[in-house]
Amino acid sequence: MDYQIRTYSDDDKLVATRREQIAHGAARVFVRKGFQNTNVNEIAEACSMSKGNLYHYIGSKEDILFLVVEYGLAWVDEVCEKIIKLYANESFKNALETTIDMMCRSMDEKQDITLFCLREVRYLDQPYRHKVYDMEEKLIKVIEGLLARGNETDEFAIDDVSMVANDIVVDIQMWAFRRRFLNKRYTLDKYIKSRTRLIFKLVGAEKR
Amino acid sequence: MDYQIRTYSDDDKLVATRREQIAHGAARVFVRKGFQNTNVNEIAEACSMSKGNLYHYIGSKEDILFLVVEYGLAWVDEVCEKIIKLYANESFKNALETTIDMMCRSMDEKQDITLFCLREVRYLDQPYRHKVYDMEEKLIKVIEGLLARGNETDEFAIDDVSMVANDIVVDIQMWAFRRRFLNKRYTLDKYIKSRTRLIFKLVGAEKR
Amino acid sequence: MDYQIRTYSDDDKLVATRREQIAHGAARVFVRKGFQNTNVNEIAEACSMSKGNLYHYIGSKEDILFLVVEYGLAWVDEVCEKIIKLYANESFKNALETTIDMMCRSMDEKQDITLFCLREVRYLDQPYRHKVYDMEEKLIKVIEGLLARGNETDEFAIDDVSMVANDIVVDIQMWAFRRRFLNKRYTLDKYIKSRTRLIFKLVGAEKR
Amino acid sequence: MDYQIRTYSDDDKLVATRREQIAHGAARVFVRKGFQNTNVNEIAEACSMSKGNLYHYIGSKEDILFLVVEYGLAWVDEVCEKIIKLYANESFKNALETTIDMMCRSMDEKQDITLFCLREVRYLDQPYRHKVYDMEEKLIKVIEGLLARGNETDEFAIDDVSMVANDIVVDIQMWAFRRRFLNKRYTLDKYIKSRTRLIFKLVGAEKR
DNA sequence: CATGAATGAGGTTTCATTCAT
């Protein structure tokens, strides 16, 4: 389940701190130059660490990519938790609206690293790669859950729940991977409003 | 306009042939292993060419990436031409339906190389990169043209033409970049049917 | 005469204790993995000491090798003392017989570390290297002494005393460096008996 | 049986030439500095080759050690062949005398590399290591053959044939590993004469 | 035109040693 990364330190707290430092520093360079175009010297510098010390907390350059991906996609997990809490307490319509809003804003904030992860995951080793895929899957599942329950209470009227869930996820990712196009036409707020209206059409719950 | 690639040959015909050979061969390996993980030996082998000869027709490994991307996305250009011809002769509704069908099928056929291009373009040099962006832009433009004219004849009733054009392009790309998800639920034919219905809703031209 | 090893401690007793600890711990790993294949982390662990503390009592990794060699060959010195005492009190024949027995048994006990020392001494620094050579020389000298006196009393009848002394030493070392061969054919006891008979022939003092 | 070493060349002849060049060049440095103390730059220089080209013909530094050992001990094989031919044509006494002479002279010529091989073999990888052990074993076997046949014809009178074979091999190796001692007392010729006399005693064939 | 041997800069990783705590 957990992908053990080699370390020479026994101090778990320190290892955690340093790995976070590495993930954050490395993410900055990776986003700019890509994983393969960044050499370990540059990573070390971006982490304000010496090359040697870097290797006290990781086993290989590949491990750094994994750390970056793990930290870089952690927000998806957090957002999933929030969504689940959300639709325990509110109408599904409201929950869906808040979900879209929340995810678009998170994606906006994390667009660089998220794009990076989606691009580079293809070249990660098997176990690492699947951890990322699992995370994507989870997001779909959570949204499916929301839609399915809304369907049951007749708030929504959806034929193909999982396809609509997929569409929603794609709409959110789109804000990142089509940003060259979208930024010319939309502010984040306007994009959210527009997509919300569209998605409400898809779930058969015309807004207003 | 054109990004000159170094060659030691004067025979333009030969240069063209060899470059096509290179683009096709390299594409096969790149798709499998990624650009950076493939070394020039492997490229040469995949092109059934010697390493030395390879360098008669290109100036650097980077050039090969550019060739691959150029050939790999050529189908988009071809499809654009076809679309333009299409809506000269038919109702815009029919043109749109055929367009969606045609693009999805082309995308299905070329999904590997297209995904590769979209992923790796980020790491191409400026001039190369923009050539790819132009191609994407062109596709949007052509669809915008179709939608705008349909709007004028009241076949369509679209608020934000360029956003819908973007949505259509994303729907088509989605068949490639979400295939792990979609292949579990749809055949290509069913996907086309489903998306066509959705897009016709978006353009305000309910099908049937 | 003495090869000063750097220390940060003033407590001579402590320094001596720690260095013995180091020599014993390091010897165990060196014998198994070789000097160069063992890193300072592993040495420290084998010594039940921290890396930092290790460097309180030695100046470099090389120094550890010297300590190991020094302690590892100390038995030769001890055996030399015993031999000298021996032939003060007994007939030279008896002394020789006991000498052979004693040395073979010591060598058997210390074969790993002794082999290691003989192998690696080649790569010690000049002064260290010669300290080891002196020790080998000393052993020969002591045996030469025994043989020469036996010659004088006509217990032995040897042409070339120092060559026979050399042969004896080689016979004893042979138990270690040819053990893959010898262990298949001989127990230690049988080896001693066989070699004793041979050596007595060499010294012209047929046994029995 | 054969330990395949990676190469990027298909030209078997060239590979063989270059590997010989490598073995010879590397042997010179290894003998002086030891395997581990020699870096690949120094090896490349000693081989009059660039580092990169070196790696066209070998897969790792370890492979170079193997090549050196293989070439460095080849003389043993050659000598074995000669011995076998020898005792097909001559009296076993003469054959033994020539054998001792020949082996001592070869050992004298190859003492550096042979010592190196015997020292470093301990740290070779399993399969490489055993190839060297096999070679040692072979030498013993060949001498055993000679002694055993001599025993049958009553030219020799040996109790323990394989032990005497071992003694002979050790006597020959001794010229190399005890040379610091022996060179002070013997020329090669005198050493051969002296050892021959001793060995003839051991085989019960008193000379002259 | 075609080949592949040769180059060497630069990549990742290790490790002896120092030093603040």
Place this chain on the structure above:
DNA sequence: TATGAATGAAACCTCATTCAT
């Protein structure tokens, strides 16, 4: 005194590119 985190030089190895044949 004892610790182990930090350093950076140097190790091995790869690979894009050139060039003699």
